[in-house]
Amino acid sequence: MGKFILAIDQGTTSTRAILFDRQGKIVHSAQREFKQFFPQPGWVEHNPNEIWGSVLSVIASVLTESGLQPQEIDSIGITNQRETTVVWDKNTGQPIYNAIVWQSRQTQEIVEALRKNEKEELIRKKTGLQLDPYFSGSKVKWILDHVEGARERASKGELLFGTIDSYLIWKLSDGAVHVTDYSNASRTMLFNIHELKWDEELCDLLEIPMEMLPEVRMSSEIYATTDASVFFGTEIPIAGAAGDQQCALFGQACFHEGMAKNTYGTGCFMLLNTGDKPVQSDNGLLTTIAWGLDGKVTYALEGSVFVAGSAIQWLRDGMRMIQKAEDSERYAQKVASTDGVYVVPAFVGLGTPYWDSDVRGAVFGLTRGTEKEHFIRATVEALAYQTKDVLLTMEKDSKMDIDLLRVDGGAVSNAFLMQFQSDLLQIEVEQSAYLETTALGAAYLAGLATGFFESCEHVESLWAKEKTYSPKMAIEKRDDLYNGWKKAVAAARLFK
């Protein structure tokens, strides 16, 4: 058995390869960014060949820089940007179109047609998802509609569809297996999360031949071994796969019903483990599959905030108010409050609980006394307000009290934000000692399949906390601040 697990974290803007040891500690890592294509306003695409190239390149970097031999790797775990859709030729391996990224709105028309035909409720019931261009189903249809002859080739079994996990496993195994895991399947809008199978009615509705869909497997099992000609001369088990937000839930060891994590990256994604029961939301949360493990599926409720860390990037690149994301903390702390300023960063609409794709960003409460510091502080605070919107919805729909939130992602290094978050939620916010919880989750899933990690209890014992933030703010003040936010969101939604 090798001494390390290699996790591949294929994200929206970059690909990372991280080697973990038996304690879950990072031994070595490499990262590579790739190109974003914006062919038209609101469209976002990636080149799948470039993604594959970035995967090979980061693997080569970790191996050469760490001086390790491929034989020292026990297994590979994959985690991925979710929903992003690739369709490729089964024989040549060539994608027939760019990957359509989760953020892309190019399938809005397809979605609107489904809404007009009153399919929203059917889709929500079967898949647990909101009818939105975010998910893969409409993206597959778009590719089949727009690439000449594609639908016919797909019906003949010549084309394959996959989310990025599926595509990478296919490439790493040199086309030996066409699989995905339950968590990724649950983001396609084609998968019945109750019956745990691809849904014929939904595939018919979107005119997607079922021949092109991958086989759905557990998130932790050996799918295939790497092909020696592709993978540095060695056959290594590919033993785990799950979507990145589900992997973060796993990496945070949120194994029990009622445990929740929030990841503060480009967006914010909060997931609550709901155990073996899918909880239907009436308020805009997604019901999703957290993972499939040991023959069983665990469900989660998910709340999505589309703009979080990217609002801080906007302060840096668009507003040019800060030079580095970290500066936002220093500026925010220079003032005692925002002086009544609210920034609603609805740059691409609002996700949970509003699902309003037409609303746009807005700023309220400006006075002659407003300074840059107030503006920056209000933008940072917006991450916490949006998270509170999500958490309240979760508590309502799950009928559970969330009294602890585990957090990860780039923006958790902002201590002001984390303290404000704890104040606003009036619960403890626990920062994990592990920075790369997403990749760690993928490593755990792979290692559990091969015996590298013994059990979930073993994994749980490895979880360590860096810091706990406890609420300090008076309840009345918190309520006043949050009421102001609700008014700001309501006002922003009037301006369309």
Ligand SMILES: Nc1ncnc2c1ncn2[C@@H]1O[C@H](COP(=O)(O)OP(=O)(O)O)[C@@H](O)[C@H]1O
């Ligand atoms: N100190 C900070 N304060 C606020 N936001 C930050 C800070 N450091 C990083 N960020 C934000 O975190 C995001 C990067 O986090 P990361 O987890 O790497 O995101 P992703 O995986 O979505 O690319 C960026 O959007 C950045 O603006």
Ligand SMILES: O=P(O)(O)OC[C@H](O)CO
């Ligand atoms: O690649 P990230 O970290 O921005 O995550 C994207 C999510 O998986 C989208 O659902």
